[in-house]
Amino acid sequence: MSLIDLANPTRFLALAARLLPWLALVTVGLLAAGLYLSAVAPDDYQQGATVKIMFIHVPNAWLSMFVWGVMSIASLGTLVWRHPLADVAAKAAAPIGASFTFLALLTGSLWGRPMWGTYWEWDARLTSVLILFLMYLGLMALWRSVEDPTRAARAAAVLTLVGAINLPIIKFSVDWWNTLHQPASVMRMGGPALDKSFLIPLLVMAVGFSFLFITLHVAAMRNEILRRRVRSLQMMQARAYPGSAPASGATGQIVGAA
């Protein structure tokens, strides 16, 4: 199956059905291994056991930006190539990205209280990630407020691409401004600054969370394709039987289908 074949939603559904069990299996294995390695990782000489929060916080923080990056590429697919699955991919990713961003903020706050003495500080890194979270929520609201998915897709794609400006701001905020947040310690010039005893559990958790995103994203895309089929069948039903009630189990879904 070539990449172009995946432009067909029916073929994508077939591929998703075959892939999802394997993706779920790999995700569970990686997260189980990551949790075990996190549990047995030594305490940091300065931070003590709170360093274990890093194994949850950092993968979620990475994914909060990565998911917006995926949505940005999908938005280009919507605006430039009008790929039939591009806006499905962007819409399906938004709630998952919002969840990762929420977890990054929450776990960062829980890590900050014992280390910095405060749950929150309006500095550049924390504020720019909060803005990212609000942009995710705004995008989800936009998708729900426009009934026609095609029209919603174009508006959402423009908003997503504009919002992508925030990604380098988040990444380099710790270098450009004074901040409580530590500078990059893994993806930086000169290699990771972390000891292997912390780096390995962190990378395993990061790969595990990445597979979790891929699994959830494929499943959410499958749902979105089915939702659009429901919508198109309901429109056919409305044309065929004007004034008739929707089929049972589908009540009131025309408006909510977008």
Added chain:
Amino acid sequence: MDLGPYTSFIATSYLAAALVVVLLIGWIAIDYRTQKARLRALEESGISRRSGRAATDIQ
């Protein structure tokens, strides 16, 4: 495993992550069943796709 004086911060972080992941999985699973049920209901009422294939078909 002794987590020291900050056990509550560490445990809350892991529990919150687990809760959010479980909610995401649950939401996606329920959404899947809902959409499949709606498609089945529409097909049983005589509405079918222009291609003639069942909307719930994946092949």
